[in-house]
Amino acid sequence: MKINAFADVSLRALMVLAAAPDGDLLTTQSVADAVGTPYNHVSKAMAKLRLLGLIDVERGRNGGSRLNAAGRVITVGKVLRQLDTRTDAAECVSPSGDCPLIKECRLRGALARAREAFYRELDEVVVAELPGSGQMAPVFQAIRQRPGL
Numbered sequence: 001m002k003i004n005a006f007a008d009v010s011l012r013a014l015m016v017l018a019a020a021p022d023g024d025l026l027t028t029q030s031v032a033d034a035v036g037t038p039y040n041h042v043s044k045a046m047a048k049l050r051l052l053g054l055i056d057v058e059r060g061r062n063g064g065s066r067l068n069a070a071g072r073v074i075t076v077g078k079v080l081r082q083l084d085t086r087t088d089a090a091e092c093v094s095p096s097g098d099c100p101l102i103k104e105c106r107l108r109g110a111l112a113r114a115r116e117a118f119y120r121e122l123d124e125v126v127v128a129e130l131p132g133s134g135q136m137a138p139v140f141q142a143i144r145q146r147p148g149l
Contacts, residue, residue: 001118007083009037010045011076011127016139017055017067019131025064030143052082067128076130077123089115 003011012035020026026034032042046065049055054071058064089111092099102108 001115003080004084004086005041006045006048007080009035009041010049010083011079012037013042013045013049014054014067014071014074014079014127015131016136017065018072018128019136019140020066023066025058025062025066026143027064031065033143034139048083052079054079072126072128074127075123076125076127077119077121079127080122081119088112 013031016031016034017026028043028046029039031046032039035042046055046057049071050057050065054068054074055065056068088108090099090108092102092105092108099105
């Protein structure tokens with residue numbers, strides 16, 4: 001199973017925010033620098049994470065984002081379910097035309113069950129527990145911050 005690029009960026013952003021010292025705000029630009037992703041992609045991910053209620057955002061000169069209580073306990077599986085916009089694991093239904101085998105297809109159901117098994121496995125992994133100090137120290141050094149781990 002492969003996650004989409006948006007979900008990947010969103011999970012990276014959550015990991016960086018989870019590694020920040022409690023209460024510290026990180027700008028979207030510093031998160032983008034930390035995850036090595038263009039600002040506009042991270043900005044969209046941060047907006048979605050805010051809508052999902054996983055991060056708090058403070059505007060203004062000294063503003064930024066921080067992981068909130070809900071973001072500290074959410075699992076990777078739950079995040080991916082919320083970010084996955086695909087209705088089918090395969091292109092069974094598409095603008096260019098539906099698959100001619102769709103009428104009695106068993107593959108579609110098998111792929112849906114496999115995707116759910118993938119998410120179920122990730123329901124055991126809490127996002128805030130993923131970042132390690134050895135992993136995040138160079139990241140935070142690059143953005144001139146100190147990790148909270």
